[in-house]
Amino acid sequence: IxxxxxxxxxxAAFAAQFSSRSGSKFxxxxxxxxxxxxxxxxxxxxxxxxxxxxxxxxxxxxxxxxxxxxxxxxxxxxxxxxxxxxxxxxxxxxxxxxxxxxxxxxxxxxxxxxxxxxxxxIPGEKMIDVDQSTQQLKGYQGNLVVISTPVSTGRAGHRTPNGSFRTGPYKSKMHYSKLYNNAPMPYSIQVVGNVFLHGFSSVPKYPASHGCIRVPNGRHSAAKFLYGWAESGVDVKIHGSWKPSRATKS
Structure with missing residues (x-):
């Protein structure tokens, strides 16, 4: 809506289905x-x-x-x-x-x-799924897809690791990279070690990061939404492998 x-x-069909129940003790x-x-x-x-x-x-x-x-x-x-x-x-x-x-x-x-x-x-368990073969992220609560967005994972030499992780413990609205010249990383959610989900202005349709998972941070910010939805301790599944032949410039 x-x-x-x-x-x-x-x-009308839905209304009719239950109209006979109204006023009943059943x-x-x-x-x-x-x-x-x-x-x-x-x-x-x-x-x-x-x-x-x-x-x-x-x-x-x-x-x-x-x-x-x-x-x-x-x-x-x-x-x-x-x-x-x-x-x-x-x-x-x-x-x-x-x-x-x-x-x-x-x-x-x-x-x-x-x-x-x-x-x-009953609010379902939260889970974040990152598919490196398609460069797509989906956030689930139970069976409900709460967010679906393109992302950009680590390029050659800086691959984002596949595996099962949990968000946190570190989480910050604005983090600055200690590895890459204090580069700003808005809406940062730690996945494992120095690998974060974070907002970025450039999210091409292929792996381009230093290992983190870039999430769009434009006017309709997927990074901001994800940050506001996911607590520390949410399951993260990273899987798949990007095929270089699929790379296209955005």
Whole structure:
């Protein structure tokens, strides 16, 4: 739901599916709803505004200029999206739509009850996947792709190591390289040793770094998003091998 004044009308088929349940004591067990958390917004769990709209049979509109989300007759400030622009809403806002939340059942799990049924909200484990054969990075929370972006890994003589790692312990909004003349490395997340995920202005479609993983840091900064989403301790999988014949100038 990107753009100004984009409207989603929940399908009549979905509404009809649950209309017979309304007012009944029987609660349908619904599928769990994927959830997203952010390292720089601790204690807040987000879910898809689109899925919430379907659940409550509401229109949903998002004004990108004012960052305001309108859900039915309710209006919320919207400060979070997935990297692709899909709008998120804090799970606690479901109370304003008539839902009941139970956070005491199990640590990290929330049970949401509505007039059409109940479902669990469980934030999945985070994982960052870097494919050196395609120069692509994907960040997952459970099965949900939170971010997908091109990257540039280490060039010949400075290869980025393949393997399984964990982010951290070092993380900094602005790090300066001790190996390469204090070169600025915004939104740095340590992967292993001197290998970092970090923002960079030049991210060609082929390996070009000294071993780090360059992440785009332009107007729509993937590096900033990744930094705000990933805590220390997130699994990082680096795999694949770039084939020189695939190199193209950007």
């Amino acid at each position: 990107a753009g100004v004044g984009v409207t989603l009308l929940v399908s 609660l349908k067990e619904l599928d769990p709803m994927p959830a997203v958390t952010f390292a720089d917004k601790t204690g807040v769990t987000y879910v898809s505004a689109r899925q919430v709209a379907r659940l409550f049979n509401h229109h949903v509109e998002f004004d990108r200029e004012t960052k305001t989300l309108t859900l039915g007759d309710k209006q919320f400030d919207c400060d979070r999206t997935l990297y692709n622009g899909s709008t998120l809403i804090p799970i606690r806002r479901l109370v304003d739509c008539g839902a009941e939340l139970d956070t005491a059942s199990e640590p990290g799990k929330m049970l949401v009850t509505t007039e059409v049924g109940r479902f669990e909200v």
